[in-house]
Amino acid sequence: MASLQQAVLDLKNLDLLANGNSPIHRLDARAKVLVSFVFIICVVSCDRYEVAALFPFCVFPVVMISLSDLPPLFIIRKIALICPFVLAVGILNPVFDREILMQLGPLGISGGWMSFASILIRSTLTVGTACILVGVTGFTAVCQALERLGVPQIFAVQLLFLYRYIFVLTEESDRASRSRALRSCGKSGKGIRSFGSLTGHLLLRTWQRAERIHIAMLSRGFRGEFRSPKTSRFGTPDLVFVLGWTVYFAIIRSFDIPRSIGALLTGGGL
C-alpha cells in the first residue's frame, strides 16, 4: 500500500484543519457528530434509482465547507480516493439492470445507469461528510463526543491511543521499509522471509514501547481515562444546528424537491 504514506500525511493535514476557528468549528462536537449521522442515514435511505432527489443533500457539505473555510480541493481529492470497491461493484449495475427507466429524446437511460449514478453520488456525500466531520472537529474531539454520547470509555481511550501512536509507528516503519528497499537494490531481499523478521522486530519494539508507555502513564496517575482540560457545553447554537439540519434533511427526504422544481419548469406531472 504505497498510498498509505500519503494517507497518513493527509490524516495529519485533515486533523490540522480542525484547529481553524469558524462558527462551525466552535460548535460542540456532539452536535456535529449527531448531524453527520442523521445526514448519512437520510442519504442512504433514498431509493436505489434516486439521482436528482439526492442533490438537495449536497447543500449540507457545501455549506459546511464554505462556512468552515475547509479547502474544497482537499476534500474532493479525499473523496476521489474512495475505495475502487464502490466503482467495481457499481459498474456492473448497468450490465444487470437494463430496464429503461428514463427517456431523454432518443437516448434511453437504463435503471442500471441510474442506480450506478446514485451509488456514486451516495458515496461522494457520505465519504465527504466523514472527512468534513473530522476536518471541522478533530479526531480527539470526535472521540470525546463519542464517549459523552455513551460509547464505552475503554473504547474511546483505545481510539485516542491508537490515533496518538499511528504517527509514531508509521514513521518508524517507513524508515525501516525504506532502508530495506535501499539495501535490496531491486527485487531480492523483499520477500516474505525478510518481511517476517522485519515486521516481527517492529512488533517487538512496539510491544516494549507499549510497556514503557504504560509504566510512564501509571507513574503519572493514569486510571483508565484521559482528562480533557476544556469541556464544551451543548448550548443553544448547537441545538439550533442539530434541529435546523435535521428538519432540513427530513423535508428533503420526504418531499422530492428537485422533481417539484423540475415539474414546475417542464410542466410534467408531479
Added chain:
Amino acid sequence: MHMADALLSPTVGVALWGASAGTIAYCSQKVSTEMDSGKVPLMGVLGAFIFAAQMINFTIPVTGSSGHLGGGLILTILLGPYAAFLTIASVLVVQALFFADGGLLALGCNIFNLGFFPAFIAYPLIYKKIIGREPTSAKITAASIVAAVIGLQMGAFGVVLETVFSGISALPFLTFVAMMQPIHLAIGIVEGVVTAAVVSFVYKARPEIIQSTLELSPMGSHPMRNILLAFLVMAMLMGGFVSRFASKNPDGLEWSITKVTGKVGMKGPEQGLHATLTALQEKIALLPDYSFRKNSELRKEESKPEAAQPFQKTEAKKTEDQKNLAGTSVAGLVGGTMTLGIAFLIGFALKRRRLPQRIVLS
C-alpha cells in the same frame, strides 16, 4: 474488503451497527473487568502497529505483486479475542474517518466482517484447536493460514450478504459470491502466510507473548453464549428486514415508517401543496416541450368502449405509468440540476462573504 455506505440500505446498516455496538460494549466490559490495565496501551499501540505494518510491503513470489499484513487475526493471536475486537474496531473507525475506507454507516458492517469472524470464530474454533496446548512453529504456520483463509471467507461472504440484502447494487447473489470468494481465497492465503511469518518470528523471540495469550483468554465458561445472544438480537433485526425485502417495498426507512404509522410512505397528499403546485406549474412551465401528454393519454383511455377488457385497461395504464415515470424522471433531472446549482451558489455566497475576513486575518 471494506463494505461501503453507498451499497448499504439503512436497515442493514443499522442492524449491523447494533450488532457491532453490542459486541464492543460486551468486549469493553470484559476487558475492563478481566484484564490488567497494561493491556490498554498495548491495544492502542498495536492498533497503530497494524497501520505501520501495512507500510511494509513484500513481493509475492509468483505474481510479482506486493502484499502486506492484514489486521484481524494477528491482533487476536497477540491480544486475545476481546481486546483484539476492540482494537480492530478502533482501526476501522480511524480508517472510516480518515482514509475514506467504507463509511460511517458501513462501519458496523466492517467491524462485524473484519472483527467478529477472526476474533470469535476463526481464532477460538480453528486457530486454537490446531495449536492445541503446545505451540510449535509448524502448528503456528498451519493454524495461521487456515484461520486467516476461513476468517476472510466468512468476512467476504458477510459483504455479499449485506450488499444483496441492501438491494442497492443490482448484482445477483451468485455472481457476487463467485466474484468475491475466490479473490478472498487468494487474499486469505497471503494474509495467512504473512501472519504465520510474523507470529513465528515473535514466537521464536518471545514465546511468552503467544503462550500467555493462549492461556490468558481461555474463552471462559460461557462467553460464547453472550456472543450468540448478540447474534440473536441481530438476527431478529435482520429478520424484520428480510420481511421487507420480500414485500418489495422501495426502502427500509419508508418500510419502517409504514410499520410505525400504519400509512404508506410520506409522499405529499393529492391536495394542499401539491395541488397548488400543479395549478401553478401549468402557468409557469418554462420548458413545456418536455411535458408528456398525460391529458391526451387519459382522453384516449376514456374514449375506449365501456366493454374494454380489463387486461387492455391495465396495459394502457401500464404504458401511461411508464410515460409518467419517464416524465417525472426528466423533471427530476432538470430540477436536480437546478438544485445542485443552487447548492453550489449557496456555497459560493457563504464563501464570498467570509473572504474579506480571511484576508484581514492573514
